[in-house]
Amino acid sequence: MRKENSTNSINERYLHKKCALNVAIDIIGVRWASQIIFSISQGVNRFHLLKEELPNISEQVLSRKLKILEKQKIIIKTIIPDSTPIGVRYILTSRGEDLLPIFENICEWGKSYSLDFEN
Amino acid sequence: MRKENSTNSINERYLHKKCALNVAIDIIGVRWASQIIFSISQGVNRFHLLKEELPNISEQVLSRKLKILEKQKIIIKTIIPDSTPIGVRYILTSRGEDLLPIFENICEWGKSYSLDFEN
DNA sequence: CTGTATCCCCAACGATACTG
DNA sequence: CAGTATCGTTGGGGATACAG
Numbered sequence: 001m002r003k004e005n006s007t008n009s010i011n012e013r014y015l016h017k018k019c020a021l022n023v024a025i026d027i028i029g030v031r032w033a034s035q036i037i038f039s040i041s042q043g044v045n046r047f048h049l050l051k052e053e054l055p056n057i058s059e060q061v062l063s064r065k066l067k068i069l070e071k072q073k074i075i076i077k078t079i080i081p082d083s084t085p086i087g088v089r090y091i092l093t094s095r096g097e098d099l100l101p102i103f104e105n106i107c108e109w110g111k112s113y114s115l116d117f118e119n
Numbered sequence: 120m121r122k123e124n125s126t127n128s129i130n131e132r133y134l135h136k137k138c139a140l141n142v143a144i145d146i147i148g149v150r151w152a153s154q155i156i157f158s159i160s161q162g163v164n165r166f167h168l169l170k171e172e173l174p175n176i177s178e179q180v181l182s183r184k185l186k187i188l189e190k191q192k193i194i195i196k197t198i199i200p201d202s203t204p205i206g207v208r209y210i211l212t213s214r215g216e217d218l219l220p221i222f223e224n225i226c227e228w229g230k231s232y233s234l235d236f237e238n
Numbered sequence: 239c240t241g242t243a244t245c246c247c248c249a250a251c252g253a254t255a256c257t258g
Numbered sequence: 259c260a261g262t263a264t265c266g267t268t269g270g271g272g273a274t275a276c277a278g
Contacts, residue, residue: 007272008248011150011175021153021222024229029148031130031251034140047260056130058252063261072232085259086258095231102224103140109217110143113191126252127268150271166240177272182241204239205278 027072032057032065034103037092040075041100045090066090074099146191151176151184153222156211159194160219164209185209193218 003009015022028034036050044053050062069075074096080087122128134141147153155169163172169181176184188194193215199206 002249006248007175011271014175015150015154018154019157019226020229020233021157021226022229023232024225025148025153027229027232028225029144031134034144035134035137038138038140051260056126056133058254059261060254060263061250061252064251066261083259088260095228098228102221102228105221105224106143106147107138107140109214109221110139110141110146112214113142113146114139122268125268127250130251177274178241179243179273180271183271185241202239207240 027074028099030065032061033069036062036065036069037074037096037099038103040090041092041097047088069096146193147218149184151180152188153218155181155184155188156193156215156218157222159209160211160216166207188215 012026016026028037032054035054039050039053044050047062047066051057051059054062066075066077070077073093075090076093078089078091080089131145135145147156151173154173158169158172163169166181166185170176170178173181185194185196189196192212194209195212197208197210199208
């Protein structure tokens, strides 16, 4: 349960109000989120495929992250019809698609660290 | 002290190796970092000015963040000559400047949440 | 004015077992 | 196949006092 009056929460709200940049950062800046969005855009769009692609993520965490991204309207969960056992496919919303060119830019920028990463 | 063999650290290294996107996200995705970079670019480039601009940040945290950004070669600390008491000015490196257009894009994207933020 | 030292909190992250 | 329940761990974020 979240403590709405902790300094943590107060600062979070302060930053969100200050600039939408911070809103966006709090969405894409948590662990796995960006990688999951990118993977889904590449066609890695099912639960077990994501588990294979990201072997270090636990089912618990993957499930949690997918649910959050769905709530944020970045991905949509669709049931694959006539499948046994039940199958699920995740696809990006237009809001999610809009992130892809941004990720390209961020990725380019991050590459400057691949060289001197261990300083 | 950081536990280099915690799953947390292992996953961090895994993601960094997977894609530079995750390297960049871990730099700009922590609290205050993006806002500090943006503020400095706007001329809010001194310790006490940043404290005024971000009243909810403690000196401890601001100091810590500035040091990290300096280590990441995103900002540079310059001593203001002939000042008593000692004065310090922070400026962006070219690596820091490169972030500004990216921030513009992220901010634009984030604005779509200002509407339905409390869902 | 620009920090550092010390200590604490708590929310994200993760492991494991279980389920429709 | 696609999750959820439960609980333990970690480390970033923060408060306060002090220092050059």
